[in-house]
Amino acid sequence: MSTTIDLRSDTVTKPTLEMREVMNRAVTGDDVFAEDPEINELQDRCASMFGMEAGLYCPSGTMTNQIAISVHTSKGDEVICDKLSHVYNYEGGGIARLAGASVKLLNGDRGRFTAQDVMDSINPDDSHYANTSLVCLEDTCNKGGGAVWDLSQIKSVSVVSRENGLGVHLDGARVWNSLVARGIHNNLKATKEYGSHFDSISLCLSKGLGCPVGSVLIGSKEFIANAHRTRKVFGGGMRQAGIIAAAGIYALDYHIDRLAEDHVKAKRLGEAALNHPCVKSYSSIDTNIVILHLEEGVDSQELVDSWGDKGVLCFPFSKSSIRFVTHHDVTDAQVDIAAQLICEK
Numbered sequence: 123m124s125t126t127i128d129l130r131s132d133t134v135t136k137p138t139l140e141m142r143e144v145m146n147r148a149v150t151g152d153d154v155f156a157e158d159p160e161i162n163e164l165q166d167r168c169a170s171m172f173g174m175e176a177g178l179y180c181p182s183g184t185m186t187n188q189i190a191i192s193v194h195t196s197k198g199d200e201v202i203c204d205k206l207s208h209v210y211n212y213e214g215g216g217i218a219r220l221a222g223a224s225v226k227l228l229n230g231d232r233g234r235f236t237a238q239d240v241m242d243s244i245n246p247d248d249s250h251y252a253n254t255s256l257v258c259l260e261d262t263c264n265k266g267g268g269a270v271w272d273l274s275q276i277k278s279v280s281v282v283s284r285e286n287g288l289g290v291h292l293d294g295a296r297v298w299n300s301l302v303a304r305g306i307h308n309n310l311k312a313t314k315e316y317g318s319h320f321d322s323i324s325l326c327l328s329k330g331l332g333c334p335v336g337s338v339l340i341g342s343k344e345f346i347a348n349a350h351r352t353r354k355v356f357g358g359g360m361r362q363a364g365i366i367a368a369a370g371i372y373a374l375d376y377h378i379d380r381l382a383e384d385h386v387k388a389k390r391l392g393e394a395a396l397n398h399p400c401v402k403s404y405s406s407i408d409t410n411i412v413i414l415h416l417e418e419g420v421d422s423q424e425l426v427d428s429w430g431d432k433g434v435l436c437f438p439f440s441k442s443s444i445r446f447v448t449h450h451d452v453t454d455a456q457v458d459i460a461a462q463l464i465c466e467k
């Protein structure tokens with residue numbers, strides 16, 4: 123097989139030529155002294171897009187999430203999040219290790235839970251219990267197959283959380299996929315309204331937006347001042363990182379609209395995969411992630427290996443499911459080829 127079509131994750135993208143050119147031209151300064159103009163612009167643009175006061179550029183989404191959790195909580199507190207959430211499953215136990223907090227897991231629908239779920243999970247104000255102080259949402263939810271939250275559900279979760287004195291953090295690693303799926307990514311009023319339901323949002327530039335690295339944490343001025351200190355403690359303060367932040371500014375200008383194409387490609391892949399005798403169904407495809415559910419007795423790793431031999435790369439998501447993710451570096455033609463190859467005998 124001569125070419126490989128890499129559908130394992132939207133993190134595999136390479137910076138485009140245009141992106142590399144803006145990186146080359148980037149003006150830099152020492153960001154630990156808040157003197158890097160590219161980083162300052164990127165932080166301000168991300169914050170104002172969601173109606174927040176300030177932003178903080180960090181190396182990764184894991185760092186922005188874990189900084190947020192550490193700032194919102196005190197040692198021994200409890201964090202409410204879904205059982206599928208990235209902050210719980212895939213960040214190395216950071217909630218316990220870094221924030222010193224425990225977790226109450228919710229059994230939501232593809233990562234999405236209700237205000238009632240939150241109410242039922244808040245511990246009583248009694249010294250026997252951990253102090254519940256934070257709710258984390260994830261939109262889109264990765265392990266939920268790129269599931270988009272219903273806006274009214276976000277609103278009611280946020281209202282109930284705030285009424286009970288809890289912080290509300292969004293893991294928005296793929297929030298632009300969510301905004302594009304809702305059709306509000308170019309509507310500043312709507313994105314600010316969306317942002318108003320959260321106290322902090324972690325935004326990833328290295329997923330669908332195609333940057334080589336970087337995430338931005340946004341929130342109030344006071345929250346970001348605390349986050350700045352925590353970033354220092356986590357070793358995340360960077361110096362002339364405007365070189366990479368410039369890629370982020372470029373991506374905000376040129377790589378958000380095109381996410382809609384990834385969503386169409388994901389639907390085409392899901393439909394095509396249904397023609398394979400081992401594929402029983404797929405989870406509703408809201409954005410750029412496709413979860414295939416396999417027929418009884420089919421081993422996901424074996425199927426992934428057989429597709430890999432043909433040059434189509436994807437992930438076994440569980441013993442009986444497989445994940446495909448579409449992204450900037452997969453063309454329409456490659457989606458057609460992949461669709462053909464995965465169904466070929």
Ligand SMILES: Cc1ncc(COP(=O)(O)O)c(C=O)c1O
Nearest residue numbers: 182183184185208260264293295
């Ligand atoms: C939903 C979600 N949150 C956070 C992260 C963490 O991002 P990073 O890999 O930059 O640490 C990821 C990474 O895939 C993710 O999918």
